[in-house]
Amino acid sequence: MGSDLIGVWIAAFLTLGIMSFLYKDNPWYKFSEAIFVGLSAGYWFASLFWQSLHAKFWANWSPAVQSLFQGQFDYNLLYTGAGILGLMMLLRLIPPIGWISRWPLSVVVGGTAGLYLINYLVSNAVRQIGSTIQPVVTFPESIGWINSGGVIIGNVLVFAVLIVSLGFILFGRNTTIDLPTPTKLFFFLIALVACALGTFYSLSMPLNLTGLIIFMGVFCGLIYFFFSKEHTGFFGGAATVGTWFLMVTFGASFGYTVMSRMSLLIGRIDFLLVEWLKVVN
Amino acid sequence: MLRFKAAIFTLLLLLLFCLSAAAQTAEELSDTAALEEPVYEIPRLAQVTNFEAKDSPDDAGGEIELTWDLSVDDKKEDGLVSKYVVLRSQNPTSDFHIVGVANHRDSSYIDKNLKEGTDYYYKIVTFPKYQGEVRLTREEIDPLMEQYPELTELDIKDVSMLAEYDRDIMSVFDDNILGISRVAGPVKSRAQWFNSKDLDTLIIGLTICISVVIFIGMARGGRKLFLRRIGGLQAIENAIGRATEMGKSILFIPGIQDMDDVQTVAGITILGRIAKTIAEYDTKINMPVSRSIVMTTARETIKEAYLSAGRPDAYSDDMVHYITDEQFGYVAAVDGIMVREKPATCFYLGAFFAESLIMAETGNSIGAIQIAGTAMPAQLPFFVAACDYTLIGEELFAASAYLSGEPKQLGSLKGQDVGKFIAMVFIIIGAVFATLAALTGSEDILEITNMIKSWFSA
Numbered sequence: 001m002g003s004d005l006i007g008v009w010i011a012a013f014l015t016l017g018i019m020s021f022l023y024k025d026n027p028w029y030k031f032s033e034a035i036f037v038g039l040s041a042g043y044w045f046a047s048l049f050w051q052s053l054h055a056k057f058w059a060n061w062s063p064a065v066q067s068l069f070q071g072q073f074d075y076n077l078l079y080t081g082a083g084i085l086g087l088m089m090l091l092r093l094i095p096p097i098g099w100i101s102r103w104p105l106s107v108v109v110g111g112t113a114g115l116y117l118i119n120y121l122v123s124n125a126v127r128q129i130g131s132t133i134q135p136v137v138t139f140p141e142s143i144g145w146i147n148s149g150g151v152i153i154g155n156v157l158v159f160a161v162l163i164v165s166l167g168f169i170l171f172g173r174n175t176t177i178d179l180p181t182p183t184k185l186f187f188f189l190i191a192l193v194a195c196a197l198g199t200f201y202s203l204s205m206p207l208n209l210t211g212l213i214i215f216m217g218v219f220c221g222l223i224y225f226f227f228s229k230e231h232t233g234f235f236g237g238a239a240t241v242g243t244w245f246l247m248v249t250f251g252a253s254f255g256y257t258v259m260s261r262m263s264l265l266i267g268r269i270d271f272l273l274v275e276w277l278k279v280v281n
Numbered sequence: 282m283l284r285f286k287a288a289i290f291t292l293l294l295l296l297l298f299c300l301s302a303a304a305q306t307a308e309e310l311s312d313t314a315a316l317e318e319p320v321y322e323i324p325r326l327a328q329v330t331n332f333e334a335k336d337s338p339d340d341a342g343g344e345i346e347l348t349w350d351l352s353v354d355d356k357k358e359d360g361l362v363s364k365y366v367v368l369r370s371q372n373p374t375s376d377f378h379i380v381g382v383a384n385h386r387d388s389s390y391i392d393k394n395l396k397e398g399t400d401y402y403y404k405i406v407t408f409p410k411y412q413g414e415v416r417l418t419r420e421e422i423d424p425l426m427e428q429y430p431e432l433t434e435l436d437i438k439d440v441s442m443l444a445e446y447d448r449d450i451m452s453v454f455d456d457n458i459l460g461i462s463r464v465a466g467p468v469k470s471r472a473q474w475f476n477s478k479d480l481d482t483l484i485i486g487l488t489i490c491i492s493v494v495i496f497i498g499m500a501r502g503g504r505k506l507f508l509r510r511i512g513g514l515q516a517i518e519n520a521i522g523r524a525t526e527m528g529k530s531i532l533f534i535p536g537i538q539d540m541d542d543v544q545t546v547a548g549i550t551i552l553g554r555i556a557k558t559i560a561e562y563d564t565k566i567n568m569p570v571s572r573s574i575v576m577t578t579a580r581e582t583i584k585e586a587y588l589s590a591g592r593p594d595a596y597s598d599d600m601v602h603y604i605t606d607e608q609f610g611y612v613a614a615v616d617g618i619m620v621r622e623k624p625a626t627c628f629y630l631g632a633f634f635a636e637s638l639i640m641a642e643t644g645n646s647i648g649a650i651q652i653a654g655t656a657m658p659a660q661l662p663f664f665v666a667a668c669d670y671t672l673i674g675e676e677l678f679a680a681s682a683y684l685s686g687e688p689k690q691l692g693s694l695k696g697q698d699v700g701k702f703i704a705m706v707f708i709i710i711g712a713v714f715a716t717l718a719a720l721t722g723s724e725d726i727l728e729i730t731n732m733i734k735s736w737f738s739a
Contacts, residue, residue, distance in 0.1 A: 018613060025620040033613045040607030048606075092577060105540065105578055112541035121486055129704050130737030133711030133730065135719035215712050222705050225675045228698040230509045246673065247665075254662035261635070 012276040015268055057082060128218075136212045163195050165216075165241045217245040326361055326407040327353040328460035329388075334403045334468040339479075342397045342472030347390045352407040352460060355385050366406040366434070367392065373402045373464055379431040382408075395470045402466035406459050408435075411442040481736045488703065493696030500688030506695055513652055513670035514680050517551075517628075520650045521558050524625035530565040531555075532624040534615065534640060535579065536631020536655065537608055539572045544656050547681040548630035549575070549582055551654070554684040555628065556586035560595060568601040569618060571611040576603045612636040616643045629653040629668070630677065633660045641667035654680060707733065 017032030057079055064076035085104040092101040167188060220242035223235060231239045273280045329349035337344035347367065355362040362385040368377040369392060383390040395401065422440055426432050432440055500506050524531045533555065535548040552568075559566050566583070570576045579601045587596035604614045616639065619627070627644040629637070630653070637653075637660040644651045645667050653664035654672030664671045672680050675697075682690035711733045718727040 021616065025617065030617065033617050036607075036610045037605050037614045040610035041603075041605040044606035089574075089577070101577065102581065105574065105581075108540050108574065109546060113543060113546075116543070118482065118486065121489075122482055125700065125704065126482055126485055126737050129707055129711075130734050132708050133715055133734050133737070135715045136712050137716060138719045211712070211716075215708070218708060219705060222701050222708075226698055226701055227508050227511075227679050227694055229507075249658075250662035250665055253659055254666065257659055257662070261638075 008276050012272060015272065019268075057086075132214060132218045134211045134214070136215050137209055138211065162216075163192060165237075165244075216241070221245055324361055324409045326409055326460040328407055328462045329365065329405050330462075332403075332405055332462040332465050334401070334465040336468060336471050337391060339473055339476040343393060343395050343470050345392045345395060345401060345403075345468055345470050347392065347403055347405070347465070349388055349405055349462065351386065351388055354407065354460075360385060361409050362407055363410040363439070364408045365390070366408050368404040368406060370402050370404075371400060373466065377402075377404055379434050382434050397470050397472065400467035400469060402464050403468075404464055405462040407461075408439065408459065409442075411438045417441040417444055485700075485703075489696055489700040492699035493693045495692075496695040496699075497688050497692030500691045500695075506691045508679065508683050508691065508694065511672065511676055511680050511683060513654065513672045513676070514683060516650070516652055516670045517555060517684075518558060520626040520628075520652055521555065521562060521564060523650055525562040525564045527625045529625035530567050530622055531559060532615075532619065532622075532627045532644075532649070533566060533568045534627070534629045534631070535568070535570060535575055536629075536633050537571045537611060537636065538632035540574045540578055542632045544632040544677060545572075545575060547678045548654070549578055550681040550685055550690070551628075551630050551677075552579060553582045553586050556583040557590050560587045560590035560592040563592070563595065566600050567618065567622065567624065569604045569611070569615055570601060571604055571606055571608070573603055576601050608634065608636055612639050615640055619643045619647055619649075623647050624649055627651045629655070629664065630672070631655065633657055633664075638663035638667065644668075707737070 014032045014035060017028045018036070020026055020032075021029045060076040061079040061083060064074035064079065067074045068077060085107055088100050088104045090101075092098045220238045222242070224231075224239040224242035224246070226235070226239075229235050329352050332347070332349040334345055334347050337346045349365075352362055352365075354360055364385055365383040365387065366379055367381045367383065367390050369380040370377040380392055381390060392401075392403070417437070417440065419437075421444070422437060425440060425444065435443075496506065521531060533552060535552065536542070536545055538545050540546065540549075556566060568579055568583075570579060580598055583600055584593075584596050587593055604611050615636075619640075620643065624647075627640075627649045629640065629651070633655050634657065637655070637657075641651060641653065641664055651668035652670045652672075653668040654677035655661060655664065656674045656677055658674070661671065661673055665673075679694055682694045711730065714726055714730040714733060717723070718730050
């Protein structure tokens, strides 16, 4: 009980010390920072020693060596290679042959690059393409009037976004589409009329345009990340639309993550009020 | 007369006693019979047909695939089958044990964690639905589970039914009460060298890799490969120049991941170029790191940059220093460095997590020019909000190639652009077919759409 109480007081003291940084840098923060950094560095050293060096290397390699002396070959003897690479890293401490430490580094970088190549290709590229292939428009079957209203409003917004996007692509800052302005205007007016008709049509028969938003987001996003062509003309306009999609995504992600960070703050306040001060049950 | 009455009364008492004893004995006997004979009649169900066991294709070994045609009793609308119990043995005639359960209407099962090269035999038991109530308590079930651990594959109702049938609970699997299939086997599990399911991924990967190799060859051959300008890169030199003019240091944060993360590698590559400019301008760089291998690599990189700038004497190992592996311990130290040294420029290039906003906001508060780059989607919003320039996602890798000008990096970036172009083409084609299929309801177009989708569903 006594040690618990001391622990809570120390934790509260250090929590407030770290939070005092909000005011300005001060000796209390410096003290807490030094404790935090020193303790965590020591903890990680012990943790890595027992979880990596001992549990992954020594526990596998040592029995393999013993069985080798008994005339049996154990595949765990391959850990010898890992041990040698680890020792090579330490050769940095001997300057004349310190260059040898680059070899294990190259094994780490090259090995993991090869290992992750397929995983990233599948999860970040191949599957995303498959998921994007979907109908751009669909007719929802028997939806309620509330949903119909939502779909209609959504459609009007989508058409508005399409018109603005097209306008930006044709007349935007970085646009150098080589067409005379009247022709651009003509295309824009046609698009405007088409979108107006589409909006009118959607009022009578709601279309589900979620697929269109996803398609535009992915397509314009890919154009933004296309490095082999300057972002001018159609490419520039589409890349700008891609940037909008990115920013909307970042905004949503920002709000979501900030809310999750608030829970961390609530956790510390909870500790101070409940466990330390005991002013709240 | 009194004696006669007493004798008759005694006789009646004796008779009653005998009748009572006889009734009790009969009850006991019937109880004994109840224990020895089945209380519950288990319905005999039709066995599965065409039962086959074969090595699972396209796997790393240790798996056997079982297939069968459903029992006739399972095909009925309100079928009597509750599940199919899979039994396995290394002997074709005995020692079969429960290894798993497939739901009714399922016609396949994959047995996992097997020893490679060992012969296995299988039987499938068509297991009935229990019509009665669960009569066994948990206290009665637990000892049975302890005695026969394989019963954990079944549920409490099944165990209760088996116990009601016979106290020798496993006998039901041997005495032909249930619909037991023929024995399938012997079959061995083996690992395959090639996973044909990933053929599509191989083709896509090879296409990109071949493009990369071709472009690297072109770059090495002296052909100038075009890469568009990246906004944040224009600012790097200005930011270094500003630090030089102000006589302040530059802070470089390579993220909190190790050298096995490609974002850290990209960050360190950009560091090489930045360090060279810093050496030329004779500015100071401070690089706190949270991983020991990153520290080693960064020191090598900066040393080489100073060497190539003709300033090896200006290099010091203290430029890169380890703090701690602990995420928030590292952040606390970096924040402290920021407010005490007040660097003119902060670079955040690598893989970041929750520390991104804490560091970027502190850097913002001291008025430093901040240039960030990461491919962590959840952290990009914070950098976009708090930094002057942000390299978004792949721009980080492109910047690395752009700045280094190495044929390998330029070639790989151009090769990736080929991959993006292919992705765009297939997305357009797929979306057109999918939309047509949705609007026309054509089965043929839907089939083509599904075929295109299947190429990208690895």
